[in-house]
Amino acid sequence: MNFSIAEENYIKNIYHLQQQSELVNTNSLAYELQTKPASVTDMLKKLQIKNLLDYEKYKGFRLSSKGNKVAINIVRRHRLWEFFLVTKLGFEWDKVHAIAEELEHVSNQELIQKLDRFLNHPQTDPHGDPIPDGNGKMPVIHQLSMADVVEKKKVIVSSVGNQSPAILELLNHYHINIGTEIKINQRFSFDGSIEIKVGKYAACIISELVAKNIFVYHE
């Protein structure tokens, strides 16, 4: 079955809101989609008729299992395109979201399957988020952004979400490379910066932006 771009955007955003809370409400979806609550209500009715949504008036809503499958497919396309844009076309990771939002609506099964193969079946997008496979299964990702690591943990750098010379210069300065072991000392809530210790070097503080761009795994 095929869906309009508007429908796909609603489905995708409901999916993302569900990651944070089981039930989604009209206002937050309207905010997410930069639209008005009345428009959301209209679309919810349409999605319910197509069996993509469990929805009761005034009670909130969630994706049906059918809706969930559709959503995961959109997420898959989005993240594959993001990976493509960064690794093949040389975009910086923070520039690809808007373009992938357009590309994700080109819904040809064979295209996505071949793109996946061309990219060598990547497990995560350039932001470190997992890419579901053709059956909708999310790979278990051990890698996570350093901004999400709990304090006092030791981690090993697995990848860097940004290929720009600017960040590479900075990482060099911190003596951080792929494979480097890092200890997380403390997170400062004021600006999200983190004190870390790299090898035998003196402890230092990295900004939240840098932390978000360093992907690591435990142990």
Added chain:
Amino acid sequence: MNFSIAEENYIKNIYHLQQQSELVNTNSLAYELQTKPASVTDMLKKLQIKNLLDYEKYKGFRLSSKGNKVAINIVRRHRLWEFFLVTKLGFEWDKVHAIAEELEHVSNQELIQKLDRFLNHPQTDPHGDPIPDGNGKMPVIHQLSMADVVEKKKVIVSSVGNQSPAILELLNHYHINIGTEIKINQRFSFDGSIEIKVGKYAACIISELVAKNIFVYHE
């Protein structure tokens, strides 16, 4: 300036019809777009207001110079994506048109510029049609499909539009390779097949489909 998908499709199809005749008429454009003449008239008015079209009621129409620039940009995107689909994703050349029709509407300048670089600035798409550069300039293509070569000419094979094992097997059988010299003896209008002579081998007949997939240059 940004245009809707519908507008872009009208512009592109007017462009293509203009390659055959200077002025375009409502019925033929309606046929091309698989829509009704009344719908075409409606859209023509809108395109005229946006200065994309020279249009006088009942008199036919043509793209303005602004409309032409827009059209060439769409063609550029379409052909770059076709090239990508065939050379990078491994699609067969006859399967890519529909997908490229969708991808061409993703209109991010930087995306197309980077895609072009990634593909190494290809001169022609997999059908042998020229790809305009970023300034809208069409490269002069010496390569053309063998289906378009005049009789009695000698040509040299420069590329093959289809990478499938099926056609490669057939070309092998005809002793045709990149660089092979071929003499065009005669074209049969009944089915578009062509009698050719390859090197010292006996003359043989290739189907129109095969001819369309062999790209050659003169001399």
Added chain:
DNA sequence: ATTAATTTTTAGACAAATCTAAAAAAAAGA
């Protein structure tokens, strides 16, 4: 437990792109 505030939905309108049916203009034929 009422009232007040918030959230959600309805009602009715609008823009884009399409359609059908009928009218108007242009082209073709006798």
Added chain:
DNA sequence: TCTTTTTTTTAGATTTGTCTAAAAATTAAT
């Protein structure tokens, strides 16, 4: 030239997705 045919345009309706303003339901507060 005057009729007939074809092409093109208008008029009015429809669908999708959106909006504003007002009504209805829910939640929060006194």
